[in-house]
Amino acid sequence: MLEATQQHLTLLQTLGLNHSLRSHLAGLDWPANTDAMRVVEVQRDRVQLLGAHQRACSARIAAELQQALRDEGQSLAVGDWVLAGPDAFGEHWVRAQAPRLNALTRRNPEGLRQTLVANVDTALLVMGLDHDFNLARLDRYLVLTHAAGIASVVVLSKADRCAQVQARLAEVQAHLRACREGPQAVLAVNGTQASARESLWPWLGAGQTLVLLGSSGAGKSTLTNSLCDAHLQGTGSVREDDSRGRHTTSVRSLHRAPCGACIIDTPGLRGLQLDVNQQELAEAFDDISGLAPQCRFRNCSHQDEPGCAVRDALSAARLKSYHKLQRELGREQRTPLQRQAQLSEWKSRSREARIRIRAKSGG
Numbered sequence: 001m002l003e004a005t006q007q008h009l010t011l012l013q014t015l016g017l018n019h020s021l022r023s024h025l026a027g028l029d030w031p032a033n034t035d036a037m038r039v040v041e042v043q044r045d046r047v048q049l050l051g052a053h054q055r056a057c058s059a060r061i062a063a064e065l066q067q068a069l070r071d072e073g074q075s076l077a078v079g080d081w082v083l084a085g086p087d088a089f090g091e092h093w094v095r096a097q098a099p100r101l102n103a104l105t106r107r108n109p110e111g112l113r114q115t116l117v118a119n120v121d122t123a124l125l126v127m128g129l130d131h132d133f134n135l136a137r138l139d140r141y142l143v144l145t146h147a148a149g150i151a152s153v154v155v156l157s158k159a160d161r162c163a164q165v166q167a168r169l170a171e172v173q174a175h176l177r178a179c180r181e182g183p184q185a186v187l188a189v190n191g192t193q194a195s196a197r198e199s200l201w202p203w204l205g206a207g208q209t210l211v212l213l214g215s216s217g218a219g220k221s222t223l224t225n226s227l228c229d230a231h232l233q234g235t236g237s238v239r240e241d242d243s244r245g246r247h248t249t250s251v252r253s254l255h256r257a258p259c260g261a262c263i264i265d266t267p268g269l270r271g272l273q274l275d276v277n278q279q280e281l282a283e284a285f286d287d288i289s290g291l292a293p294q295c296r297f298r299n300c301s302h303q304d305e306p307g308c309a310v311r312d313a314l315s316a317a318r319l320k321s322y323h324k325l326q327r328e329l330g331r332e333q334r335t336p337l338q339r340q341a342q343l344s345e346w347k348s349r350s351r352e353a354r355i356r357i358r359a360k361s362g363g
């Protein structure tokens with residue numbers, strides 16, 4: 001049994017199973033008749049899985065696992081590793097989930113935590129060299145990946161449509177010049193061509209998992225198709241005036257590239273609400289936290305204090321991003337549920353107070 005399991009695990013390396021995930025899986029209590037498989041797509045009450053047999057299969061989530069996930073406010077995400085197998089009727093069931101190495105999470109519009117993808121090696125932050133180019137949005141994505149401990153590469157797409165590619169590349173480099181743990185590279189590509197694959201070659205090793213992030217119309221699906229050398233993902237045109245896409249991709253899905261890497265395409269996020277605290281934000285802006293000790297005032301807010309080392313060294317745009325995200329976190333510290341709970345607590349307190357006052361005054 002162990003031999004068979006080991007053989008399976010070796011086959012699964014091509015699906016992104018690395019050494020650490022392998023030990024996570026080996027440490028699970030394997031239910032009878034199950035195999036290790038990877039979640040490649042999440043649907044409403046089903047997931048699509050790929051396993052050692054390399055055939056996609058559709059599975060439902062066993063009630064106990066469903067309950068356990070719900071208790072933790074979690075759900076399965078693309079990239080997860082699970083144990084799944086068929087029942088007597090041939091219906092496949094996911095019975096266990098392996099602990100994740102990492103996950104990208106955001107707050108959904110209701111303020112609840114949502115896992116976007118799990119077990120990723122590199123995030124490609126895709127930004128079009130058209131109207132999509134926006135350094136403030138890039139800063140937001142960099143916080144998302146940094147907080148998850150996932151390496152990032154900035155990919156400026158539509159290089160064939162832009163007359164100032166070098167200037168744009170230099171702009172991004174200058175914007176992030178003081179970062180110690182910034183993106184691993186900043187590249188410009190024509191996502192429609194196979195040459196994009198060559199530019200990204202260092203990150204496309206066998207068993208590597210990459211996720212493409214960026215706004216709708218940035219060119220994520222186009223790049224996915226080029227990296228996978230196949231037309232897997234539908235692509236859509238963008239509006240002439242603002243380069244906005246039409247949200248062509250609607251689900252996250254994992255694809256295997258011929259080079260052996262796993263590519264996760266994602267739909268463009270409409271406004272990315274971060275799921276980080278002030279500490280994580282400060283860590284992601286390590287250019288600011290690194291320079292702050294040199295400011296004249298220990299509690300310098302890097303706004304208009306004299307002797308501010310941060311303001312002198314950073315671009316105004318980078319500092320503006322930081323202040324904006326800091327304000328946003330201050331506002332968003334509480335989720336709508338917590339805000340509602342707070343509101344009803346105030347209401348009941350003032351009701352009690354009114355009753356006390358009335359009782360005192362004998363009314």
Ligand SMILES: Nc1nc2c(ncn2[C@@H]2O[C@H](COP(=O)(O)OP(=O)(O)OP(=O)(O)O)[C@@H](O)[C@H]2O)c(=O)[nH]1
Pocket residue numbers: 157158159160161189190191192214215216217218219220221222223234235236237238245246247248249250266267268
């Ligand atoms: N010329 C050129 N066109 C590109 C490039 N990348 C994307 N496009 C075009 O830009 C449009 C949007 O590309 P998509 O790949 O659908 O964008 P997306 O990021 O997947 O968008 P959503 O699925 O809506 O999130 C399509 O018309 C693509 O053909 C590129 O590098 N060069």
Ligand SMILES: [Zn+2]
Pocket residue numbers: 292295296300301302303305307308309310311
């Ligand atoms: Zn300062």
